[in-house]
Amino acid sequence: MAQTTTQIASDAIATISTETSQVTNFNVGSLVRxxxxxxxxxxxxxxxEIEEQIAAGVLNAGYQLLGVSPAGAVGSVYLLTFSLSSTATSSVTLASGTAVTIPNGTLQWEIGQTVTIDPGQTVNVTATCTSTGTITNVPADSITQLVVPVAGLTVTNNSSQPVIQGRDAQSQSELQAELSQSINQLHRGDYLAVEAGALTSQLLDASGNPTEQVVKALEVDFVPTSAWQVNGFVYVYNGVGSMSSALLQQTQNIINGYTDTNGVKHTGYKAAGSILQVVDAPESVVNLSLAVLPKYGYSLSTVQTNVEDAVNQYFSNLDIGDAFSLTQLAYAILASPGVADVQILEPSTSLPAVPYVENPTTIPALSAVSGSTALASGTYTLAYSYNNPFGQTLATASGTVSISSGQAIDVGSIPLATGATGIDYYLSISAGSTTLGYVASSSGQAISITSLPSSGASLPPSSNTAQIPGNIYTLGTLNITQATS
Structure with missing residues (x-):
């Protein structure tokens, strides 16, 4: 590390004092001093300067060795939906490069392939912005106009999350982060390598353009209870929403290792002997309501876009497993041009990095049906809880059903809550009893219960242990109003 001026002066005075006794006045202001x-x-x-040049040289050498270079600004890529009216008299063909835009806006996106749309039909196709930077990330249903209109043809972007986010030119710190990721991709076995490997996964269209890609990844270890059981989960997020099964499978192949169609073997990123399962990261949607006070000379309409950009950027920067912080969001909004103050009305509290699956509240729909059964006639009580690999929620309020001899109990289908992977059912241990025991599990589909809980069956959970370690918070609705003071 480079020495300071004081350190060098102190060393010089010590050296001079050792070498000669003729110089004795080292007081500040003296000629020698x-x-x-x-x-x-x-x-x-x-x-x-020498230290900085050496550091820069080492970094540049690392960049060149690993093929990493500063990325320039890129424009967003959105999945657009084109719809042709059923009253159209003929099909419409849009050539690759057909441009769409935001009404009264200056940004344009061009589709990446030629598509034909029949009357009454819709077609989805990706389009790349001709401009670059984060300004090309726009709200849902805002790209709604063809530059050259076509009668009966409409277009929109159904999601505010692009397939590829527009970004500004890469900063030095971002480049260093990419260098770290490239280094992580060179080795295998630990969580850094697994996450870096997952981030290489993407799907391409016929023209080689990305249609979906993993943009965030987090490995979470899990302690198995038996041999050959999953001992870790790799949560992945595509930046848009629910991930396709094709991308999930490809990411799983990359983590495990695979042989491609040309017979080339690709080494996996996981450690030998470990069993990792790639999972679509559960999304917790955050609906926001803000009261914004513009600075003097500004109006709500002039700052609203800045506030929306700040909110979208905040959520974009959240990684899997990050907490949602009201304070950090408020700081991000207050940094927007023209904003004097902001009050976050909804939600009222910050949200934890590792939330729990919400306890079920809907009473199960029960009915008596004929069928092979070991149940005696009488009245039965049933409740259910959600489960996932990390635990169970509390059980619902119970439902009751009366059956006759020879009848079973049908339980209607139940949608899974965010982060849940299954359902556990708890039934009366005998007809008329209000003591419940575990009797069956499902993934949410309707089931028939034909027998009592086993002797010693577990009771309904007394606490919620169903953590969601791979959770990611995403923006839902955004309501911005004028603050009064």
Missing amino acids: SLVDAFSSESALMEK
Whole structure:
């Protein structure tokens, strides 16, 4: 590390004092001290410049070795839906490069392939913005106009999350982060390598353009209870929403290792012997309501876009497993041009990094049906809880059903809550009993219960242990109003 001016001067005075007894006045302002300080100042500056050049040289050498270079600004890529009216008299063909835009806006997107749309039909196709930067990330249903209109043809982007987000030119810190990721991709076995490998997964269209890709990944270890059971989960997020089964499978192949269609073997990123399962990261949607006070000379309409951009950027920066912080969001909004103050009305509290699956509240729909059964006639009580690999929720309020001899109990289908992977059912241990025991599990589909809980069956959970370690918070609705003061 480069020395400071004071350090160099102190060393110089010590050396002079050792070499000669003729110089004794080193007080500040003396001729000798002035010469020493001048020399020390220049030497310190030179050392700092040399140190910075060496550091830059080492970084540049690393970049070149790993093929990493600063990325320029890129434009967003959106999945657009084109719809042709059923009253149209003929099909419409849109050539690759057909441009769409935002009404009264200056940004344009061009589709990446030629598509034909029949009357009454819709077609989905990706389009890339001709401009670059984060300004090309726009709200849902805003790209709604063809530059050259076609009668009966409409277009929109159904999601505010692009297939590929527009970004500004890469900063030095971002480049260093990419260098770290490239280094992580060179080795295998630990969580850094697994996450870096997952981030290489993407799907391409016929023209080689990305249609879906993994943009965030998090490995969470899990302690198995038996041999050959999953001992870790790799949560992945595509930046848009629910991930396709094709991308999930491809990511799983990359983590495990695979042989491609050309017979080339690709080494996996996981450690030998470990069993990792790639999972679509559960999304917790956050609906926001804000009261914004514009600065003097600004109006709500002039700052609203800035606030929306700040909110979208905040959520874009959240990684899997990050908490949602009201304070950090408020700081991000207050940094927007023209904003004097903001009050976050909804939600009222920050949200944890590792939330729990919400406890079920809907009473199960029960009915008596004929069928092979070991149940005696009488009245039965049934409740259910959600489960996932990390635990169970509390059970619902119970439902009751009366059956006759020879009848079973049908339980209607139940939608899974965010982060849940299954359902556990708890039934009366005998007809008329209000004591419940575990009797069956399902993934949410309707089931028939034909027998009592086993002797010693577990009781309904007394606490919620169903953590969601791979959770990611995403923006739902955004309501912005004018604050009064």
